[in-house]
Amino acid sequence: MPDNRKEWAKRVPEFLVEAESLLAKTEECLSHLQLISNDRDAIDCLLSTLLKLASKADALALAAVSEFSLHIHGLLNHAQSHMDLHDEALGALKDCLTLIAWQLELIDQNTGQLCLDETEQTTLIEAFAIQVGHRPFQLPVNSKPFTVAPYMERQA
Numbered sequence: 001m002p003d004n005r006k007e008w009a010k011r012v013p014e015f016l017v018e019a020e021s022l023l024a025k026t027e028e029c030l031s032h033l034q035l036i037s038n039d040r041d042a043i044d045c046l047l048s049t050l051l052k053l054a055s056k057a058d059a060l061a062l063a064a065v066s067e068f069s070l071h072i073h074g075l076l077n078h079a080q081s082h083m084d085l086h087d088e089a090l091g092a093l094k095d096c097l098t099l100i101a102w103q104l105e106l107i108d109q110n111t112g113q114l115c116l117d118e119t120e121q122t123t124l125i126e127a128f129a130i131q132v133g134h135r136p137f138q139l140p141v142n143s144k145p146f147t148v149a150p151y152m153e154r155q156a
Contacts, residue, residue: 012060019065019104023100023101025049026097029042030090037085038084047073050073050076054070060112064103065103065114068099072093072096072097075134092127092130103116
């Protein structure tokens with residue numbers, strides 16, 4: 001984890017480039033799933049890419065991106081072993097991935113703050129959860145609520 005704001009500011013542009021690449025990969029996997037439902041390789045690719053994105057975001061103390069990615073990963077991981085990923089589920093997943101892309105664009109590269117209303121994250125996670133058979137929506141047992149914390153606060 002970066003030691004100070006200056007180091008963080010140097011690392012964030014690299015992260016954003018890598019995150020864009022990871023999101024492009026998720027889009028490719030999602031497109032593949034729209035053509036060939038429940039393709040194991042495409043699902044595995046999505047799962048590993050979401051984990052990598054979450055890990056990279058967490059290393060820069062971008063909790064909102066990291067936790068959201070982990071929630072999507074958890075639901076997808078559970079769903080792929082219990083049901084078919086139908087068109088509505090894939091549409092809800094696409095909406096989640098689109099929000100991650102928007103979040104990345106909104107990160108303040110100087111402070112690390114991501115000012116957003118958690119309602120949209122929660123709504124999209126709930127929609128995906130319902131589509132993959134989780135009713136009523138519940139966050140995974142060990143999850144933290146979505147939080148927006150500036151990088152310097154996470155250092156304390």
